Amino acid sequence: MRRRFRLCVALVALALPGIAPVVLPASEAAVPAGAPHLVEMSRTAWRDGWVHFGGFSALWVSPDGSRFTVISDRGAFADGHFERTDGEIDAAVMGRHARLRGIDGVRLEGPDVDAEGLALDRDGRAYVSFENFHRVRRYDDLRGPAASVPSHPDFARFQQNSGIETLAMDAAGTLYAIPERSGGLRRPFPVYRLIGDAWDKSWTIPREGTFVPVDADFGPDGRFYLLERDFKWLGGFATRIRRFDVTPEGLVNETELLQTRFGDLDNMEGLAAWRDPEGRTRLTLVSDDNFFPLQQTLFVEYVVEG
Structure with missing residues (x-):
């Protein structure tokens, strides 16, 4: 999460002390009649007394939707499980949690802590991207040292x-990385794919308006789901989710599934896709509270329709 967003939220709170975050059903967001869209299934606030709790900027959810892992932009991770009733989230229960470490095994400190992207491979190894000192690291165990x-x-x-906010891994084990900035409002976002030991940069994602990428995942349907965010000082955060088909030539058939109004949701920064027992694609989102008292950590879950 970029530090100037924290400053913006703080300034708005100081200027307008009577305003608290307004959270409305995201499924009220306008979508064309009959078009593919998302249906909100649950919305759950997550709280915990851990000193490093908050600032969650990326999310992984197990293929059955039972377990999760999050990383924090203060260089920490947590995992846990969801308590569900009739498939919908009632609560999130934290399990392991710890600070992330560098290649030397020492806990990350200072400007090196800003973890933003997360993807897990088939062997359970975690790939984490960091801002400021822009890099990607692999963790065979998130409690242990990083690998280059x-x-x-x-x-x-x-x-x-504004580094690599988005990491995702496809079924073949190819790692995808997308930066938060493209360098211009009309310039597509570059898509970096780690093929062997080298990053390929031949793919792009079209930039539409002022939204920027913050996370992505490949769904059980093989499609690419991209979470994006926008921000206004006097409006708060807006959330957009686009879906793409994956072809040998790149990401095509862009479909907008959700675009909320400013202030409808908190600062949604993590997205994970999985298949529910009914065979539907579900998208689970988590918010980054910026460690700011007027924000909260939310899990919001959707079913993809169409």
């Missing part, structure tokens, strides 16, 4: 707080 992952020359040129 090849870099791309572009990574060192990313803006300080």
